Amino acid sequence: MPARGPQRLGCAIKNRQQTKPATIKEVAKELGLSVATISRALIHPELLKNDTRVRVLAAIERLGYQPNLMARDLRLRESRLIFVVVPSLSPFFLEVFRGVERAARECGYMVLMGHTERDPDREKLFLDQVASRRADGIILVTSADACALADSKRRIPPIVAALETIDNQDLPTVRVDHNQAAFDATNHLLSLGHTKIAHIGGPPLAPMAIHRRQGFERALAAAGLDPFGLPCPAGNFTTAFGEEGMQLLLDHSPRPTAVFAANDEIAVGAIQTIKRAGLTVGKDISVIGYDDQRIASLYDPPLTTIRVPTEELGYQSMLKLNAVLKDEVIIRDVVLPTTLVVRSTTGPATQSLGSNREH
Amino acid sequence: MPARGPQRLGCAIKNRQQTKPATIKEVAKELGLSVATISRALIHPELLKNDTRVRVLAAIERLGYQPNLMARDLRLRESRLIFVVVPSLSPFFLEVFRGVERAARECGYMVLMGHTERDPDREKLFLDQVASRRADGIILVTSADACALADSKRRIPPIVAALETIDNQDLPTVRVDHNQAAFDATNHLLSLGHTKIAHIGGPPLAPMAIHRRQGFERALAAAGLDPFGLPCPAGNFTTAFGEEGMQLLLDHSPRPTAVFAANDEIAVGAIQTIKRAGLTVGKDISVIGYDDQRIASLYDPPLTTIRVPTEELGYQSMLKLNAVLKDEVIIRDVVLPTTLVVRSTTGPATQSLGSNREH
DNA sequence: TTGAAAGCGATACCAT
DNA sequence: ATGGTATCGCTTTCAA
Numbered sequence: 001m002p003a004r005g006p007q008r009l010g011c012a013i014k015n016r017q018q019t020k021p022a023t024i025k026e027v028a029k030e031l032g033l034s035v036a037t038i039s040r041a042l043i044h045p046e047l048l049k050n051d052t053r054v055r056v057l058a059a060i061e062r063l064g065y066q067p068n069l070m071a072r073d074l075r076l077r078e079s080r081l082i083f084v085v086v087p088s089l090s091p092f093f094l095e096v097f098r099g100v101e102r103a104a105r106e107c108g109y110m111v112l113m114g115h116t117e118r119d120p121d122r123e124k125l126f127l128d129q130v131a132s133r134r135a136d137g138i139i140l141v142t143s144a145d146a147c148a149l150a151d152s153k154r155r156i157p158p159i160v161a162a163l164e165t166i167d168n169q170d171l172p173t174v175r176v177d178h179n180q181a182a183f184d185a186t187n188h189l190l191s192l193g194h195t196k197i198a199h200i201g202g203p204p205l206a207p208m209a210i211h212r213r214q215g216f217e218r219a220l221a222a223a224g225l226d227p228f229g230l231p232c233p234a235g236n237f238t239t240a241f242g243e244e245g246m247q248l249l250l251d252h253s254p255r256p257t258a259v260f261a262a263n264d265e266i267a268v269g270a271i272q273t274i275k276r277a278g279l280t281v282g283k284d285i286s287v288i289g290y291d292d293q294r295i296a297s298l299y300d301p302p303l304t305t306i307r308v309p310t311e312e313l314g315y316q317s318m319l320k321l322n323a324v325l326k327d328e329v330i331i332r333d334v335v336l337p338t339t340l341v342v343r344s345t346t347g348p349a350t351q352s353l354g355s356n357r358e359h
Numbered sequence: 360m361p362a363r364g365p366q367r368l369g370c371a372i373k374n375r376q377q378t379k380p381a382t383i384k385e386v387a388k389e390l391g392l393s394v395a396t397i398s399r400a401l402i403h404p405e406l407l408k409n410d411t412r413v414r415v416l417a418a419i420e421r422l423g424y425q426p427n428l429m430a431r432d433l434r435l436r437e438s439r440l441i442f443v444v445v446p447s448l449s450p451f452f453l454e455v456f457r458g459v460e461r462a463a464r465e466c467g468y469m470v471l472m473g474h475t476e477r478d479p480d481r482e483k484l485f486l487d488q489v490a491s492r493r494a495d496g497i498i499l500v501t502s503a504d505a506c507a508l509a510d511s512k513r514r515i516p517p518i519v520a521a522l523e524t525i526d527n528q529d530l531p532t533v534r535v536d537h538n539q540a541a542f543d544a545t546n547h548l549l550s551l552g553h554t555k556i557a558h559i560g561g562p563p564l565a566p567m568a569i570h571r572r573q574g575f576e577r578a579l580a581a582a583g584l585d586p587f588g589l590p591c592p593a594g595n596f597t598t599a600f601g602e603e604g605m606q607l608l609l610d611h612s613p614r615p616t617a618v619f620a621a622n623d624e625i626a627v628g629a630i631q632t633i634k635r636a637g638l639t640v641g642k643d644i645s646v647i648g649y650d651d652q653r654i655a656s657l658y659d660p661p662l663t664t665i666r667v668p669t670e671e672l673g674y675q676s677m678l679k680l681n682a683v684l685k686d687e688v689i690i691r692d693v694v695l696p697t698t699l700v701v702r703s704t705t706g707p708a709t710q711s712l713g714s715n716r717e718h
Numbered sequence: 719t720t721g722a723a724a725g726c727g728a729t730a731c732c733a734t
Numbered sequence: 735a736t737g738g739t740a741t742c743g744c745t746t747t748c749a750a
Binding site: 024025036040071 | 726730
């Protein structure tokens with residue numbers, strides 16, 4: 001921790017000139033009014049005589065009074081806070097968060113973000129937080145452990161599942177159809193003439209990864225191809241695993257001419273491996289990703305992928321949670337559309353390069 | 360909003376089986392004890408007779424009682440919440456957030472994230488939130504408007520500045536030395552033999568961008584070069600601006616042989632433009648970025664850049680805020696080291712390509 | 719070792 | 735139009 005900066009050098013000192021904030025009582029005393037009147041000036045100004053309203057507002061300004069939200073929240077039995085719980089702090093979930101936050105602002109909520117790293121205990125922790133009234137509701141962008149929710153003695157909190165349904169819980173949901181999107185992605189490869197198509201999958205237990213794999217297999221089967229003709233690696237949604245999975249595929253004979261990666265991270269990793277092997281992406285081997293993260297369009301070559309409306313997903317989820325909290329009638333299951341985005345990592349199948357030399 | 364999914368189709372229904380949670384009073388009644396005892400069972404279990412403690416804990420479990428945090432917080436005058444305020448929701452700040460969150464967890468806090476889009480009003484809004492006791496403190500990863508803080512009638516909240524000092528406010532700070540890091544970056548280019556070095560800067564008003572520019576100019580001046588020999592575009596920390604700024608530089612004669620971009624986003628944009636012009640990065644033109652975001656190592660070619668310890672910055676900031684909140688003695692200004700990471704976008708200056716044909 | 723009660727700082731009901 | 739006061743659910747003296 002070197003302090004080589006040219007500016008002021010660190011010096012140990014004490015802190016905090018604690019002038020504590022004015023309370024409603026102090027404002028009331030200042031004006032010889034009751035606390036009720038002060039409260040009303042803020043909440044129902046129309047109930048006050050014009051003159052007093054002005055006086056109260058002036059005093060509030062003068063004393064720098066700001067209502068204590070803890071007290072207000074306790075009284076009103078709401079925190080105006082909601083949780084969004086994601087599996088990990090990745091740019092992908094940041095997009096979802098952005099949408100949630102935007103809607104939350106419109107609805108008068110603030111957002112706490114929690115990440116679980118897919119640990120069921122951590123999921124439970126966040127549910128407990130709303131049981132403890134730290135927040136009014138929760139948006140789960142994660143494959144919540146059904147058990148955590150099923151815990152009978154715990155009241156089910158106001159909750160919305162985003163991105164993915166949650167096992168047999170029949171929760172309000174805003175999601176995409178991963179199965180269908182994977183089907184579309186695979187068909188894109190098929191339509192390019194590829195027949196030796198492999199899949200590098202996500203975490204074997206993540207529902208989202210499972211549905212993508214199913215869509216992949218469904219498309220191959222529909223085309224009369226054997227979905228199990230090639231190795232089918234499955235692992236984390238990371239570039240590291242993408243590299244590893246692709247290596248496995250390259251070592252296999254016959255080598256695939258096209259790969260559907262379960263997300264963009266994996267796709268990028270796969271491409272790194274392909275490049276390293278001296279092969280050309282989009283020519284020797286086609287790769288399609290999933291998510292359309294920012295890196296997809298910036299990458300070289302730009303990545304063909306499935307666009308997921310991440311921000312919209314977050315936005316809609318929060319609107320729905322708001323509706324749930326207001327006890328409004330909602331559409332329980334909303335499915336947002338995905339789009340195939342064709343860029344440069346996929347191209348027509350070529351006959352010449354279907355197999356590799358080593359075998 | 361098509362619902363083409365194979366699963367359950369959306370159907371409008373009502374919600375919320377509102378079983379409201381048990382209160383401390385109910386637990387007390389259940390056992391014929393006073394609420395004080397229940398409270399103590401959770402907070403100071405050692406004060407209870409062994410037998411009653413067991414009975415109370417059992418009842419708490421049985422009733423699924425969870426203390427209402429709004430009530431507890433009001434009583435204790437703390438929310439155990441802190442704010443981290445960033446200029447924008449980018450992957451860069453997500454890293455900082457990750458560090459904050461980790462430390463917060465260790466210290467028993469939860470984190471609210473706010474973004475200002477560099478709007479002083481929004482900065483003030485978050486300061487007001489802690490004045491309203493929505494949160495106990497605030498970490499500013501943003502060039503807070505000095506005015507917002509200076510507002511005299513508003514008590515200065517417990518606050519830590521991260522990444523960058525804030526104008527003449529003398530706040531507790533955890534930062535890096537942008538000036539020095541920019542100096543190092545420029546020297547790297549200089550040591551490669553470059554003499555026509557340009558800078559594509561960040562937002563002209565962002566202190567962080569200003570300090571980087573100053574470091575750049577200082578290095579050139581120290582090498583006896585004219586820092587103002589080339590255009591010096593300045594704009595947002597985005598790839599879009601990087602592309603634009605680089606175009607400006609390419610249109611200039613003589614064209615620079617090396618560019619120091621104010622951050623990785625700008626660097627990536629610049630490289631896109633360079634590629635599009637048919638030039639080779641690291642050969643015809645060298646580019647160095649700043650931040651070492653994830654994309655830097657994934658990019659093709661991998662980006663030479665300045666590594667900023669983002670997560671550590673967040674982590675240390677939260678630890679410091681915690682110390683401030685506990686009224687402990689702190690080192691006011693901590694500077695974390697940056698590192699030059701040499702990858703493939705910088706290379707030796709070549710004589711041959713110093714100027715472009717169009718002029 | 720336990721209980722009674724004050725109080726945290728608001729809001730809103732019921733009076734006047 | 736304004737005031738008095740119960741209340742939200744908890745923690746913590748102070749007494750017993």
